[in-house]
Amino acid sequence: MTITLADARIVTPEGVHDGWLTIEDGRISHVGRGTAPGPGHALGGRYVVPGFVDIHNHGGAGGSFPTGDQEQAGRIASLHARHGTTTLVASLVTASLDDLTRATSSLADLCEDGVLAGIHFEGPYISKARCGAHDPALLREPSVREFRRLLAAGRGHVRMLTIAAELPGALDTIRDAAAAGVIAALGHSDAGYEQTIAGIEAGARVATHLYNAMPQLGHRDPGPIAALLEDGRVTVELVNDGVHVHPAMLRLALRTAGPGRTALITDAMAAAGAGDGSYDLGPLKVNVVDGVARLANGDAAGSIAGSTLTMDAAFRRAVRELGLSLSEAAEVTSLTPARVLGLDDRLGSVSAGRQADLVVLTEDLEVAGVMRRGTWITEP
Template structure:
């Protein structure tokens, strides 16, 4: 496949005119040229001729079908959502391979080509079952043309009741390395993050030191003060779950978890840019404080995403969805989002004023790096997965190429 007449997003976070050649599920070649003043041409004819030469001798080459004219579109890597719960009526914690596949189909349709869904706080036995099903899905289900399951983000059960948000308090337990071992074994290596509230367990530092070489330890749903959070980061925790949400506020006398993350340069920070969870000014402040290389856009979407307003469930609790807002019926607390990651990227750009280049990197390269999959995903480079999203100048979705297979349009 040749994708021509595009603005290619390169690893240095710049757009250049060019074309992309894919072969099977990988990027074969990328041709770019610097824009020449006054030139209306998007492709250097010599570069395109070189691209054609790769494909003309291929059996079954069909010029019309195998050449995509991007018509000047932005070509960016497929998005990677490393924290979301579900969409289109399904939840990852439903624990079925059918639900995972439907979730993966929807995500691909909106430009998300790799996923690491999040669990909720549930009984340990239920979580183990969900993880085993996920491992089986990864082994047995054909994911051609849909988002690939590349990890799992465990948001519970080692969290704080005081900051539980939409998590069910009755299933919260202290940090336990033996339970974590069960999770890692059941998932067959898919669990990439395990969330904890360091203040909620007697010896969270020992827990972090024991598991940090096998899984990223994240601070999540925590009421920790600055000193406790900083000790956790110094012990090896290196990830912050949905910055600002389900944690103490950042204050000038009590900087809390956010202040500790600010003073810990290796910590990556998730942020929900759905227009509901975090004010645009606070989004801008987060990027300025932490630096764009540490920020990861997430959706935190739940099963009501892509569905009509109404009643849904999250972690066994009833949720009321109205417009862009999802709240618990019991107390009105925010209960995840109903916004996919592509819409979060648009919100970051349009409402928070984050540059397109930065927003794209924070929804592609940064999550890939955090997941440890940057060798294969997250940037448009030769030899990497042919996951490409085409956006028009208004950030409307023009097309999605998933591992070299074209699909068009949003559902």
């Protein structure tokens, strides 16, 4: 069956043009300009952008990936899909090895089913001084042997490891992760400039939520942020929710790294799409007030604990607050994170041959429809 979408404004890496596209067998088969050659589903001039790719997400709709609960994970994926995220990596927070193993093995089933695009370990190999919303009592020193056991539980679906480069054993673990095809990401780290460079040299290629949970920029002590921004091999994650990072600092990072090395993430937790209240993030309690999630108790009470962001809101903010063009906003919400996952040959742009993962946006950039692998999740 062929689906034709007509009377669209198609957002491509090269710009925005009026046109149409056809979808066959879950893939985009043609993208054309002007009037469609045959009948089709007219979009009334609404925008078509590539489905969003969120590489750092802990939950939503009241569900939390760290529980490993498959029903919750399905609910999270559905919520974010309705907000345009068609490729989703499940992020786990620091937990005991038993809990991590159990959650990983359970979520690997959903990766096999195509619901999730992989699993990200945000802990336990992170800095106590920068652990944010991770339980400090459960942090561990990086160990290649131990990491391999966690990897095995994921049956090939562990895609990313956040690690603090300054910890003993970190550089070996980064090298091992990279060799195993796992993306090593630097973050929740107290590393300085030189230690961060050592982490990149060992194979780290992503900055976990740049600016958050790391030493800040200093003119004589540039710290990790400068090292991560200036290295052309590193993609920086940014949480564009208006809470985690000031828009001026987001613009600064974007001007330095460019859209080609910037991936917007949600870092969403259970309250995304579920409203204010009390929630769990792994073993910790979180209070959400006015959409802002903070740790409820302990030494770090008040620390930001994930977000309630969805990718469509991040897209709108990228255009309105950060001044990106629609093409650039699509790049930082889809193509660049797809490239991080090594999937940019299949995902990340509205062009012939790519998977038919599409978001239809109104003039106001609100989600009017979402298609995943050629099937409407919400029909415009």
